[in-house]
Amino acid sequence: MAEFVLIILVRILLPGTLIIVSLVRPIGLSFVYLLMFFISPWLLQTKSRTQRTMLHAYLISLCVLSIIFTIGHIIINLINVFNFHLEFNTEEVFILRQVGLIYFKGLRLGTVIHWILPDIFMFLGTLALLIYAKISAKKQRMNFQFEEDEIFRKNGENNGSLKMAEMNRLLIIVYIRSILKTSPIFSLIVLYFAATLRPSLPGGLYFLMFIIAGTYWALYRQLHRGMHYPLIFMVIALSLHITFILVCQLPVVQKAINTETIWSRIMGMEILLRLSEHNNNGKIIELNQELNVDSYLSPVALMLAYFVTTLSLIHRAQYELTFNSIRMNLGPKPNDIPSQNRSGHGNNELISPNSQPSMLEQFFYMLFDITSVIYKNSYILLNTIMMIWSIVYHSWLTFVLLIWANILWMIPNQRRSMMRSSFFVVLYAEFLVVTQYIYGMNIYEEELPTKVT
Missing domain, CATH: 1.20.1440 (de novo design (two linked rop proteins))
Structure with a gap:
């Protein structure tokens, strides 16, 4: 259960958090989180000891980066409060704003929270995940010896096979x-x-x-x-x-x-x-x-x-x-099969004719049967889909599919005719799909007309 929870946190919660903190602020600090997201699939592994060590190092790096960014926000504002005030038209302030370090004076509370909360949330989430990963690794090491002894015992009972x-x-x-x-x-x-x-x-x-x-x-x-x-x-x-x-x-x-x-x-x-260059009614x-x-x-x-x-x-x-x-x-082993078959009994009997498949095997075989039925009757499904497509999307291009499907329904030996024409159906359907994708782009009417006059 602990391993399952760790996988959920590592594969869902942490990548989701990195996605959010990378996109909510158009600043340079977001690219650091984006880089950490790009390398996360290779480091978010929990199977071996080496992978766990790399995971811990990765989480520690995220904690350090997020706390540095949080402290940076605090330092910039303390400098402005106690020493001098940065003017908004200076080059240094412009660069700091692009990086993500801004002066909070005059901003609304919601804007300040939106600006600093991603770093705090990243630090707290990563720290909690790191602590949980450390505890999980410790429990796994304690159970490793027991599981290893159990495996050796079962292998000894099964004579190595x-x-x-x-x-x-x-x-x-x-x-x-x-x-x-x-x-x-x-x-x-x-x-x-x-x-x-x-x-x-x-x-x-x-x-x-x-x-x-x-x-x-x-x-x-x-x-x-x-x-x-x-x-x-x-x-x-x-x-x-x-x-x-x-x-x-x-x-x-x-x-x-x-x-x-x-x-x-x-x-x-x-x-x-x-991102505004100046505070706009408490918003930037x-x-x-x-x-x-x-x-x-x-x-x-x-x-x-x-x-x-x-x-x-x-x-x-x-x-x-x-x-x-x-x-x-x-x-x-090949040499073990005849001897075990000759015995006809014992704990190491290979398999009997009356053995029942497990639930997992039954589910797997059920999927295989369903896919086989769909494959054998695919020509009927394709014909039905052609008619549905032409009815839902009214146009002269889809009207071709309706006529095509009706003709195939009336031709004797429908399966053979459908198989012969399936290649051309696929090409025509791909043409319609690609054309619709092009028309779905952000293109104006005068640039790519949707109506022919």
Whole structure:
């Protein structure tokens, strides 16, 4: 239970906190938290002693950075109170404001809390997580010797090999865990949501990745083979895209760019937060009221996509080694099978014809049966989806799908006809989806008309 709670805190709470503190203030200090977020997937591991040591060092670094930033806010204001007052038109104050250190005199309480609370919250959350991780590591070391002795005892009873049923259950457990942690399907899903939440030219890269990988998988190919190379490229692109969005929020950059040009809008250069040079009725930061909610959720989706994709790449090599280890070392030895089969009884009997599968095996087999039924009847589902698509979205382009589906319903031997035309259906559907994505970008009517006269 303690290990599960630690994983929840490390994989959900801490990355979520880093995302929030990186986005709530358009200042230079946010880039430090952004850098810590980028390296977090590699350091937020809890399996081995080395990983725990790196995790503790990472948490200590976060605590030190957050407390330094908090003390910096206090020192700047104490200097202004006791020694001299910084004028707002001086170059030093301008630089400090870009960094994130400002004078709180004349500001509202809510503005002061909004400015200093992220650092305090980061320090308290990281400190609590560090203490819990230390306690959990101590308990794990105390239980390690007992578990090791138990494993040796069971191995001695089994004469160095696992039963066939136990090995199959272990393989199924590892396989399900590997799918949840390393399958590119989840990475592609989060990339899809990150791309479609706020369509842009960089987001089109993630969108095309989703379409190409989905089409490749539909051709009955395995996504695991060679899929990590495109995902590595996606991680690099996501990190650059996220950094680009945060750079656009800096006041210095906002003065130098024009967000109304077509290339700025296509690239997704939107000003989410504005930092004033002077105190404006007790406020120095305000939201851009011209933007919708999706513009503010888009950076969060991109950072989540980065975190999930990076974790899947990290766990991929680990589970490949785990599978090989189970197959090569945990399986029954060939010389042991005849002797055990000849005995016909005893504690080390491999498997009997009347043995019942476990609940985990039954669930796995149920998923396999459901996917098999969907695969065998995919032509019926595709035909139904074509008609639903054409009915929900009225246009001449979708009317083609309706006519196409009705013709296929009337042709004898529908399965063969549907399979033959499925390739052209996929190409036409991808054309519609990509076209809709382009029209979803921030492009004005006179630049890309939606109506033909």
